[in-house]
Amino acid sequence: MKTITFYSYKGGVGRSLALSNIARRLSELNKKVCIIDFDLDAPGLQFKFNNDYILPEFKQGIVDYVYDYSVNGAIANSILPYKYKLHPYNRTFASIDLIPAGNIYDNEYWKKLSMISWSDMFYGEESNGIQFFLDLKHKIVTEIKPDFLLIDSRTGITDISGITLRLFADEVVILAVNNEENIFGSKMIIKNLLSKDAALFGKVPKLNFVLTRLPYTDSQEDKSKKERILSELTTSIKTEIGLNDFVINVIHTDRRLEEKERQLIGYSLEEKGVSISNDYLKLFKLLTSDLLSEKELTKLENSKKAEGEYVKSTQANDSLIKLKHIKKALELEPDNANYILSSSLINYALKNYEEALKQQFLLLEIENKNGEFGAMVRSNIAVMYLALNNVDEALKYVDEQINLEPGAISLHAYKTKSVILRRKGRQDDAKAIYDLILDEFNLADADLLNSRADYFRTIAEWDNAYDDIYKALEINNEHPVYWSTLSEINEAQGKMSEFYLNLSIALSKGLKLENLETVKDIYIKYQNDEKVVDLFSKYGIDFEMIKDL
Numbered sequence: 001m002k003t004i005t006f007y008s009y010k011g012g013v014g015r016s017l018a019l020s021n022i023a024r025r026l027s028e029l030n031k032k033v034c035i036i037d038f039d040l041d042a043p044g045l046q047f048k049f050n051n052d053y054i055l056p057e058f059k060q061g062i063v064d065y066v067y068d069y070s071v072n073g074a075i076a077n078s079i080l081p082y083k084y085k086l087h088p089y090n091r092t093f094a095s096i097d098l099i100p101a102g103n104i105y106d107n108e109y110w111k112k113l114s115m116i117s118w119s120d121m122f123y124g125e126e127s128n129g130i131q132f133f134l135d136l137k138h139k140i141v142t143e144i145k146p147d148f149l150l151i152d153s154r155t156g157i158t159d160i161s162g163i164t165l166r167l168f169a170d171e172v173v174i175l176a177v178n179n180e181e182n183i184f185g186s187k188m189i190i191k192n193l194l195s196k197d198a199a200l201f202g203k204v205p206k207l208n209f210v211l212t213r214l215p216y217t218d219s220q221e222d223k224s225k226k227e228r229i230l231s232e233l234t235t236s237i238k239t240e241i242g243l244n245d246f247v248i249n250v251i252h253t254d255r256r257l258e259e260k261e262r263q264l265i266g267y268s269l270e271e272k273g274v275s276i277s278n279d280y281l282k283l284f285k286l287l288t289s290d291l292l293s294e295k296e297l298t299k300l301e302n303s304k305k306a307e308g309e310y311v312k313s314t315q316a317n318d319s320l321i322k323l324k325h326i327k328k329a330l331e332l333e334p335d336n337a338n339y340i341l342s343s344s345l346i347n348y349a350l351k352n353y354e355e356a357l358k359q360q361f362l363l364l365e366i367e368n369k370n371g372e373f374g375a376m377v378r379s380n381i382a383v384m385y386l387a388l389n390n391v392d393e394a395l396k397y398v399d400e401q402i403n404l405e406p407g408a409i410s411l412h413a414y415k416t417k418s419v420i421l422r423r424k425g426r427q428d429d430a431k432a433i434y435d436l437i438l439d440e441f442n443l444a445d446a447d448l449l450n451s452r453a454d455y456f457r458t459i460a461e462w463d464n465a466y467d468d469i470y471k472a473l474e475i476n477n478e479h480p481v482y483w484s485t486l487s488e489i490n491e492a493q494g495k496m497s498e499f500y501l502n503l504s505i506a507l508s509k510g511l512k513l514e515n516l517e518t519v520k521d522i523y524i525k526y527q528n529d530e531k532v533v534d535l536f537s538k539y540g541i542d543f544e545m546i547k548d549l
Helices: 015-028 045-049 062-072 107-115 118-123 129-144 159-168 180-194 220-241 255-259 276-288 294-315 319-332 337-349 353-370 375-387 391-404 407-423 427-440 446-458 462-475 480-492 496-508 513-524 530-538 543-547
Strands: 002-007 033-037 084-088 096-099 148-152 171-176 206-214 248-252
Touching (some): 015 033, 015 045, 015 148, 015 276, 033 045, 062 107, 118 129, 180 206, 206 220, 294 319, 337 375, 375 407, 407 427, 427 446, 446 462, 462 480, 480 496, 496 530
Parallel strands (some): 033 148
């Protein structure tokens, strides 16, 4: 296990954000990572992960663990009850183990923190604080077994920062902004860490100094300013501390962080020249290069190129260009589930249904190995079989999806199943699904209201048909299909003025040729009706196209 402590003399320098970016990249490489929030007075490391990882509810953390020892003299048998998993939305990443500060929403957290006597733990007559924290580190090593332990340290020069810097760390990242207070405090902690007398067990951690929030661009003038600042600061530290070798690393500022602070280390965010994304990647390589194998370094390069192709795919407007880039991404990372999924959906959009289905079955194999995809793949398979008009296989997989996600959570699956049942001629069974969702689950879903209105049209229950279609239009009066369903109910009752009017509205709102496939027989009857022919012609649809559906 390699332990890296992230420290800053003052807050607001991007310390926690730097840690979270390094943790994310290790997670991407499927390294087992444990992080600890030791910034107990200003906790909240978990918030740096809420865009890319699913956060659990934190009931206790390191404060509770230390409190029981400091106040009650009790040492927990295990660290595992204080550890929580952050599950990534990107299923190719590994989860991250987090030992939080505690339940910071509970007043009990702050009460416990105030009652911990750090002084007694380390300087009392029978103090065993060092042994207590060594035992904690042993528990992390033996129970969590991480490849990397990343610690977000308390600011200032305190007992807690001493624990995280001297007792735990193999390597320390000291972050500071370029002002007198930050530089003074950073020099103090560097001197302290390099002192043989201050080192525990004769161990001096490797030091990495990072100057953050440098607001410079790629212009020559700004480069010169930055070089002057780095040169002056390097000379100052070398002179005052007596270091021959001292390198200052840089993390620039980024305007995107002024809008919303978030992780910015992904390959998709790399840019030419000065960029915070490249800065984080340089820091990552600095901290991990001694532990990465040639295979992992190759994977890093391939991932970099593959994600670049993936981003080009997402940014392209043309589906064929999207497919070209995602194919290149898959050549570099053929087992990347997100790229397989993206390729499948692009192929589906291009009506390459067989290829799209083949790729969904690849995802199903991945799901069977690690249980990460669940109902989503089965839903896609059902929809793709439906596109291939294989309604029996479509029904099989949509039923599997509903079994995995019973109840109202499977709304999309129920919708798909109702379409399959109607395709199979099982109208009453489809209607039972509409009733289940709309009445028993009490969900006002416009699509299902529209479908049930169409069902009532076919059995001439006019009041029910109008009731449902008007409810659907109340929810969304911009959906062209709802207006065409209303026009079809009008037509079935012989209300021709309303039929023409609502068909005109449907076409004006974007009714497409494919929307008419299941009801084409209604419209074919009007191939000699001048009003209907003119309406369709106005929006680029002729009756030969409808007949060919």
